[in-house]
Amino acid sequence: MRVIIRDDDINFFTNPKLVNKIYGNCFENGVKICFGVTPLQYAIGGKLRKDIPENIPNKNFDISKNKDLCKLLKNLSLEGNEICMHGINHKIGEENIFENAGIENKFNEGINIIKKACKFKVKTYIAPFNVISDLGINFLNRKKINIACSFDNHYKDYFFPLKQFYFRNVIKNNGSKIFLSDECLFGFSLSKYKNPKICYEYAKKKFNLFYRLNKPFIIINHHWDFFDDYFMIKYWNDFISWILTKKNVQFTTFRDFA
Numbered sequence: 078m079r080v081i082i083r084d085d086d087i088n089f090f091t092n093p094k095l096v097n098k099i100y101g102n103c104f105e106n107g108v109k110i111c112f113g114v115t116p117l118q119y120a121i122g123g124k125l126r127k128d129i130p131e132n133i134p135n136k137n138f139d140i141s142k143n144k145d146l147c148k149l150l151k152n153l154s155l156e157g158n159e160i161c162m163h164g165i166n167h168k169i170g171e172e173n174i175f176e177n178a179g180i181e182n183k184f185n186e187g188i189n190i191i192k193k194a195c196k197f198k199v200k201t202y203i204a205p206f207n208v209i210s211d212l213g214i215n216f217l218n219r220k221k222i223n224i225a226c227s228f229d230n231h232y233k234d235y236f237f238p239l240k241q242f243y244f245r246n247v248i249k250n251n252g253s254k255i256f257l258s259d260e261c262l263f264g265f266s267l268s269k270y271k272n273p274k275i276c277y278e279y280a281k282k283k284f285n286l287f288y289r290l291n292k293p294f295i296i297i298n299h300h301w302d303f304f305d306d307y308f309m310i311k312y313w314n315d316f317i318s319w320i321l322t323k324k325n326v327q328f329t330t331f332r333d334f335a
């Protein structure tokens with residue numbers, strides 16, 4: 078059984094120490110992570126995103142300026158973790174960028190910032206808010222870039238072209254792949270249960286469903302949504318250690334998924 082862990086929302090404001098704190102257990106055990114990097118994070122702090130400060134200028138913040146983070150990402154990619162692109166600036170409404178004129182240049186700008194900052198050639202696009210349109214799918218397909226998305230998206234009533242594939246799995250799409258993940262299992266604002274121990278019990282149940290069917294299991298995390306809480310981090314680590322005791326489990330990345 079193949080397992081992929083995806084962590085969204087790495088950006089200029091991310092503290093590299095927090096990344097190490099949450100994924101240290103994974104790194105030590107050879108468990109690879111797919112990091113969703115937003116190259117030019119826009120100021121959308123407050124209620125929606127606890128990792129981005131409030132009362133900052135309404136502008137984009139370039140990830141290259143966070144040197145310690147870029148150094149960490151570069152090292153992690155050399156160890157086999159994947160650096161994905163998670164939107165360009167993750168502004169509200171960014172899911173519509175593929176409908177805009179000039180998307181080609183904007184998209185390439187984002188790719189190039191990541192390439193320079195993290196020394197990594199992006200192979201996977203993680204859709205912000207887990208929403209992507211038909212145009213977006215076609216655009217990324219032409220570029221041979223994988224798409225990571227989820228049914229558990231931000232706008233429940235959004236027309237979602239992937240709805241026809243309601244089996245939460247991997248779709249081969251002319252050379253690139255579409256990965257549909259499950260809901261957020263850990264975290265205080267985005268998970269269903271919010272209580273660390275209940276998140277852990279629920280995560281094990283969810284895992285077992287996929288394990289029995291031998292279907293790829295894709296986990297979504299948001300490092301900032303752990304609120305640096307001792308128990309949320311502990312139970313997340315316990316969950317990974319528990320998976321590591323299972324037979325025939327292979328941790329992989331979107332890029333290396335075969």
Ligand SMILES: [Zn+2]
Binds near residue numbers: 085086163167205206
């Ligand atoms: Zn995000």
